[in-house]
Amino acid sequence: MTGTRTPARKRRTALLAASTLVAGVLGAGGLMQGTAAAAPACTVDYTVVNDWGSGFTASVxxxxxxxxxxxxxxxxWDYAGNQKAGQAWNATVSQDGAHVTASAPSWNSTLSAGGSANFGFNGVYSGSNPKPTTFKLNGTTCNVDVQDPDIPDEPDDPTDPPPRGDRVDNPYAGAKVYVNPDWSAQAARSGGRAISNQPTAVWLDRISAIESGSAGENTMGLRDHLDEALEQDADVIQIVTYNLPGRDCAALASQGELGPNEIDRYKREFIDPIAEIVGDPKYAGLRIVNIVEIDSLPNLVTNVGSRATATPQCDEMLANGNYVKGVGYNLATLGQYDNVYNYIDIGHHGWLGWDDNFGASADMLYKAATSEGATVDDVAGFAANVANYGALKEPHFTINDTVNGTSVRQSKWVDWNRYVDEQSYAQAFRQEAVRAGFRSDVGVIIDTSRNGWGGPNRPTAPAAKTNVDSFVENSRIDRRIHTGNWCNQAGAGLGERPKAAPASGIDAYAWIKPPGESDGASEDIPNDEGKRADQMCDPDYGGNARNNNNKSGALPGAPVSGHWFQAQFEELLRNAYPPIN
Structure with missing residues (x-):
């Protein structure tokens, strides 16, 4: 990232109401003790100042x-009737069903100790207009007595949570990153002992994975990983939250367990339980990097409407808004904790690097980041190339090169894209996101787990400039058939090892997709994860509009996504760049 976060970015908030009440707004020492009653941690006064039978004005x-x-x-709060909140002032008010969220405006975002804020809005209703009975301030229930908060004269209770550390500009800087023991052991016994100590992300790709791990029985759940991170004395743990309703609307390999309209299940059964665990005060000193819902929001730009790449499933998700709602809720709910750093997925240069996709995707991300109570303050940055193969840097040509007066943009490989590699794309997208309304100190993580493209066929110098296609074809290190190919790519290799702050605007190179885990299968394999066969995982498939009808370039014999694929792991080891010592 760039710059330094302001002290106002520090947020001391609460565990969800589903768990034992921890008044986060009380700051350090906020666990309840004893049985003595004390004043409410917060109070909310909701007053209807005008009611004309079908509408009303409220002051809060x-x-x-x-x-x-x-x-x-x-x-x-939640309405008991059919009230709908509308135009608001002094706050941003949104509503999902009966649930209403009022978020602070940027110019009045802090509440000092004993301080108050007032906002208002107009609403409509039919029938009755009962006043809400329960209000929460950043997850803490208001207007109810709490029990015995720490009194200044009391000695510290050893059960009190540790104070939350200040936010940092880049969570990876100077940090020890958690090594997932499940992946490490699998990599070591599969011939990868030399790289088995590398940190990889923990994927939460269905509800049961929260407790039992993404690979099912005998693997670690989220709390197990967090406890192990403490044992490792790690500073950072990386998680991927990946279970939106109607997930992966443009493909089949990673479709999920939730139907297109199951947004409430996503919130209550997936995100809320994750937040309850993450919010445990014993993890307050552990930086939790949350990669948010890969391959989701970009689909709402590129695979909808009249585009040749459109699918009915993506049109449905654009219409029902559940990708936007889900991402917003994810950001707001997990982002309430000081030690959580949310990074939203931005696809890769071979997807969003074209003019029609680039700015529109930044705007779509901003829409999600300001929905469901989320604000841009809940976004630490973006994640590029997650689970993909785009070269980090093309060393032998740039987008500005020409051959006999013809730009490389006109080559078949580049195909009028603005970018030829992930780093230039990520740096440019960061700037575009700031234009769209994100903070100027956002950064980008680039997944380098499978984009090394080494081996004997790696070009070592620029090709001769005879014509633009042969120049690009013989200069590029990315040896895929097409940049739209994404499934278990033949010839791929491990990329740059995880590294903090490697370039301007880049927070880290990271291994988010654990090397060796399949992207998907070409034939239907029974599973309880909602994952289906995808033609792009079939090496004999002739392609579609998203890869200009080229062959898929996939390795044969792959299991369903997320499951171990030994042949691919061996391919990644052989073709690693930098090579494995």
């Missing part, structure tokens, strides 16, 4: 009764 005053300042406040 929220007060922080704690002894510490609360940043980026958010008030939530």
């Amino acid at each position: 005053t929220v007060t922080n009764n704690a002894t510490s300042t609360l940043s980026n406040w958010r008030v939530e």
Whole structure:
């Protein structure tokens, strides 16, 4: 990232109401003790100041009764009737079903100890207009007495949570990153002992994975990984939250367990339980990098409407808004914790690098990052090339090269794209995201787990400039048949080893997709994960509009996505660049 976060970015918030009440707004020492009653941690006064039978105007005053300042406040409630909140002032008010969220404006985002904020809105209804009975301030229930908060004269209770550390600009800088023991052991026994100590991300790709791990029985759940991270004395753990309703609307290999309209299950059965675990105070000193829903929001730009690449499933997800709602809820709910760093997926240069896709995707991400109570303050940055193969840097040509006066953009390989590699794309997308409304200190993670493209066929110098196609074809290190090919690519190799702050605007090179895990199968294999066969995983498939009807370039015999694929792992080891010592 760039720059330094302001102190206002620090947020001391609560565990979800589903767990034992921890008044995050109370700051350090906020666990309840004893049985003595005390004043509410917060109060909300909701008043209908005008009601004309079919509509109303409401005024809401929220007060922080704690002894510490609360940043980026958010008030939530549920209506018992059919009220719909509309135009608002002094807050951003959104509604999902009966659930209403009022988020702080940027110019008044902090509540000092004892401080209050007032906002209002107009609403409509039919029938009755009952006043909400329960309000929450950043997850803490208001207007109810809490029990015995730490009194200044009391000695510290050893069960109190540790104080939350300050946010940092780049969570990877100077950090020890968690090594997943499940992947490490698999890599070591599969011939990869030399790289088995590399940190990889923990994937949460269905509800059961929260408790039992993404590979099922005998693998670690989320709390197991967090506890092990503490044992490793790690500073950072990387997780991938990947279970949107109607997931992977443009492909079949990674379709998920939730139907297109199951947004409530996504929120209550997937994100909320993750937040309850992540919010445990014992993990407050552990930086949790959350990669948010890969291959989702870009689909709402590139695979909808009248485009040749459109699918009915993506049109449905654009219409119902559940990708946007899900990502927004994910960002807001996990982003309430000071130690969580959310990175939204931005696909890769071979997907969004064209003019029609680039700016529109940044705008779509901003829409999601300001929905469901989320704000841009909940976004630490973006994740590029996750589970893909785009070369980190093409060393032998750039987008600015020409051959006999013809730009490389006109070559069949580049095909009018603005970028030829992931690093230039990621740096440019970061700037475009700032234009769209994101903070100027956002950074990008680039997944380098499978984009090394080494081996004997790696070009060692620029090719002769005879014509533009032969120049690009013989200069490029990315040896895929087409940049749209994504499934178990033949000839791929391990890429740059994980590294913090390797270039301007880049927070880290990271292995988000664990090397050796399949992208998908070419034949239907029974599974309870919702994953189906995909033609792009069939080496004999002749392609589609998304890869200009080229062959898939996939290795044969792959298992369903996320399962171990020994042949691919051996391919990655052979073709690693930098080579494995």
